[in-house]
Amino acid sequence: MNITGLILLGLTAGFASGCFGVGGGIVIVPALILFFGIPYHVAVGTSLAVIIPIALAGSIFNGWLQKIDWSIVWVILIFGVIGALIGVWSIQKIPANIAKKIFSFFLLYSAYRLWIGSPIKS
Secondary structure, three states, X not given: OOHHHHHHHHHHHHHHHHHHOOOHHHHHHHHHHHHHOOOHHHHHHHHHHHHHHHHHHHHHHHHHOXXXXXXXXXXXXXXXXXXXXXXXXXXXXXXXXXXXXXHHHHHHXXXXXXXXXXXXXX
C-alpha cells in the first residue's frame, strides 16, 4: 500500500472536512476505490472508521469557535445513528457496481443542487 498516497488522502480528507464539512464519502471513498483499488464496500467501511477522528477534531475546534448549533446536533445525531445502521445493513445487500452508481448519482445530484444554489423547499 502506498503510504505517501494514504498520507495525502488523509490530509485532503481532513482539509475538506474542516472547510466544507465533508471528507468521508466524498473524498475518501472515491480515492480508495480509484487510486488504491479497494473494493466499494470495504472503502465505505474504512471511510466511516477514519472519518470519526477527523470529524471529532473538526467538531472540537468548531465548538471552541462557538460554531455549532447544539439543538440541531442532537436531533441529527440520534436519527443519523439509526440511519447509519439501516444504511450499513442495506448497502451490504446491493452489488458493488450498483452501489457505486447510486453513490455517483447522489454526488452528482448534490453537486448540481449546490451549484444552482436553490434550496430544497419543504
